[in-house]
Amino acid sequence: xxxTVKDIATALEAQAFGAVGIWIEGASEPSSATSSQLxxxxxxxxxxxxxxxxxxxxxxxxxxxxxxxxxxAAIVVPRPRYAMSGLTAxxxxxxxxxxxxxxxxxxxxxxxxxxxxxxxxxxVIGARAEIGPNARIASHVTxxxxxxxxxxxxxxxxxxxxxxxxxxxxxxxxxxxxxGADGFSFVTPEKSRxxxxxxxxxxxxxxxxxxxxRIHSLGGVEICDDVxxxxxxxxxxxxxxxxxxxxxxxxxxxxxxxxxxxxxEDSLLCGQVGIAGSTRIGNRVVLGxxxxxxxxxxxxxxxxxxxxxxxxxxxxxxxxxxxxxxxxMEQYLEASRNWRRLPRLMDDINSLKSAxxxxxxxx
Numbered sequence: 001x002x003x004t005v006k007d008i009a010t011a012l013e014a015q016a017f018g019a020v021g022i023w024i025e026g027a028s029e030p031s032s033a034t035s036s037q038l039x040x041x042x043x044x045x046x047x048x049x050x051x052x053x054x055x056x057x058x059x060x061x062x063x064x065x066x067x068x069x070x071x072x073a074a075i076v077v078p079r080p081r082y083a084m085s086g087l088t089a090x091x092x093x094x095x096x097x098x099x100x101x102x103x104x105x106x107x108x109x110x111x112x113x114x115x116x117x118x119x120x121x122x123x124v125i126g127a128r129a130e131i132g133p134n135a136r137i138a139s140h141v142t143x144x145x146x147x148x149x150x151x152x153x154x155x156x157x158x159x160x161x162x163x164x165x166x167x168x169x170x171x172x173x174x175x176x177x178x179x180g181a182d183g184f185s186f187v188t189p190e191k192s193r194x195x196x197x198x199x200x201x202x203x204x205x206x207x208x209x210x211x212x213x214r215i216h217s218l219g220g221v222e223i224c225d226d227v228x229x230x231x232x233x234x235x236x237x238x239x240x241x242x243x244x245x246x247x248x249x250x251x252x253x254x255x256x257x258x259x260x261x262x263x264x265e266d267s268l269l270c271g272q273v274g275i276a277g278s279t280r281i282g283n284r285v286v287l288g289x290x291x292x293x294x295x296x297x298x299x300x301x302x303x304x305x306x307x308x309x310x311x312x313x314x315x316x317x318x319x320x321x322x323x324x325x326x327x328x329m330e331q332y333l334e335a336s337r338n339w340r341r342l343p344r345l346m347d348d349i350n351s352l353k354s355a356x357x358x359x360x361x362x363x
């Protein structure tokens with residue numbers, strides 16, 4: 001695939017200067033760019049890299065003297081990282097999935113396949129499943145009975161979509177994700193030690209652990225439009241009602257969404273986030289990598305949680321939190337400074353104790 005500098009600038013709604021007819025076949029970091037690649041020099045710190053590479057054209061920062069940098073053409077963007085979104089979308093061909101239905105695919109006669117759908121090798125589609133128009137499904141994907149996939153979906157290799165899962169339009173799912181497995185829900189015939197510990201705030205009680213009995217998952221999973229799911233992420237079915245993911249929400253790799261969880265719109269859940277059952281996550285929430293959210297709580301709209309934060313109770317809307325347990329970021333930073341001072345504080349206390357003992361012995 002190739003584009004001219006002018007083509008790229010037009011797609012990015014950016015300004016182009018110089019020899020805008022130069023043919024571009026890819027993008028590169030400045031220091032390793034070839035003459036047919038667009039160098040991504042969006043910050044002055046990349047100026048030296050341009051001199052090391054062979055790029056004739058580059059995306060540069062606003063105000064850059066591109067001719068002095070030895071370039072023949074330049075694209076100037078006001079918000080470089082946002083421009084990266086448009087550029088990468090423009091240049092990414094996506095997986096090669098042949099048009100039509102591969103001969104090795106196994107599709108139940110009652111399934112409905114939308115117009116122009118592409119279904120790769122060894123895909124299995126169950127009874128009464130519905131695949132929307134223009135969907136692209138790569139190899140080794142399984143889609144169980146009564147699942148619905150919206151239009152323009154892109155499902156990468158090895159994805160597992162369970163029974164009764166409902167997915168909206170323009171869905172993107174990375175390899176190995178599992179959507180619609182049973183929720184992790186078990187109960188004992190009598191009150192368990194876990195229930196006792198919760199009720200007594202950790203104090204030992206009389207209850208003992210007995211054999212665990214499964215609570216089956218009768219609900220499904222509902223995923224709205226423009227949602228993206230990362231590799232090896234798991235979203236469990238609800239127990240009675242469905243687990244839900246809102247419009248335009250993005251889940252990174254290795255995220256786990258427990259049964260009955262509801263995640264709002266435009267939220268961003270980074271790698272290894274775990275959300276326990278029946279918790280609700282608001283709109284525009286950002287959870288950094290390895291965040292954990294306890295069960296049956298509510299995280300309000302516009303909450304931002306730093307990496308490895310553990311939320312054990314309700315988090316009000318708009319709050320920025322960090323730590324274990326989660327606290328306001330400024331409180332956590334102050335507390336962490338105090339933690340680092342503890343050894344010195346203990347030394348001071350021990351010195352005072354010694355001085356007091358010495359005084360007492362003298363008297």
